[in-house]
Amino acid sequence: MNPDVHQRACQLLDALHVEGILPVDRQWLEAHLAECSTCQGRAHANERALQALRSNTISIAPELVSITQARVRLRARELRENQVRMRALWISCGLSWLVGTLTAPLLWQAIAWIGRQFDISQAIRLMAFGICWVAPATIVGAVMAWKHSHASDALNEHEAWER
Numbered sequence: 001m002n003p004d005v006h007q008r009a010c011q012l013l014d015a016l017h018v019e020g021i022l023p024v025d026r027q028w029l030e031a032h033l034a035e036c037s038t039c040q041g042r043a044h045a046n047e048r049a050l051q052a053l054r055s056n057t058i059s060i061a062p063e064l065v066s067i068t069q070a071r072v073r074l075r076a077r078e079l080r081e082n083q084v085r086m087r088a089l090w091i092s093c094g095l096s097w098l099v100g101t102l103t104a105p106l107l108w109q110a111i112a113w114i115g116r117q118f119d120i121s122q123a124i125r126l127m128a129f130g131i132c133w134v135a136p137a138t139i140v141g142a143v144m145a146w147k148h149s150h151a152s153d154a155l156n157e158h159e160a161w162e163r
Contacts, residue, residue: 009039013046107132
C-alpha cells in the first residue's frame with residue numbers, strides 16, 4: 001500500500017476523537033481499517049489508551065478547587081472592569097479628537113495673532129501649533145503609561161508576597 005494512505009489514516013485516527021472528522025473521511029477511514037491490519041491495530045491501541053485515560057480518576061484537594069475558582073472569578077471580574085474602563089477610554093479619546101478638531105482653527109488663529117503681536121517667525125508659529133496640538137495627548141499618554149507601570153509593579157509585588 002501507498003505510505004501516504006497510511007499517513008492519512010493515522011492523521012484521521014488522531015483527529016477522530018479530538019476534533020472530529022467529516023463523514024466522508026470517516027467512511028474512508030472505516031473502509032481502510034477493514035483492509036489494513038496495521039492501521040486497525042493502531043486504531044485499537046488508540047481506543048485502549050482512551051479507555052485507560054477515562055478510567056483514571058484524579059483526586060483534587062477541595063482547597064485547591066476553591067482557590068482556583070476564586071482566582072478565576074477574580075480574573076473574570078477584573079476583565080469586566082477593564083472592559084468598562086477601556087470603553088470609557090475609547091469614548092474619551094473620540095471626544096478628545098472631536099474637540100481637538102473643532103478647536104484647531106481657533107488655536108491656529110490664536111497662535112497667528114500672538115505671532116503677529118510679537119513678530120514671531122512662521123516656522124516658530126508652526127512648531128507652537130504642533131506642540132499645542134500634540135502636548136495634551138502626550139501628557140495623558142505619559143501619565144497613563146506611568147500609572148500602568150506603577151500598577152504592574154504593585155501587582156508583581158503582591159504576587160511575589162503571595163508566593
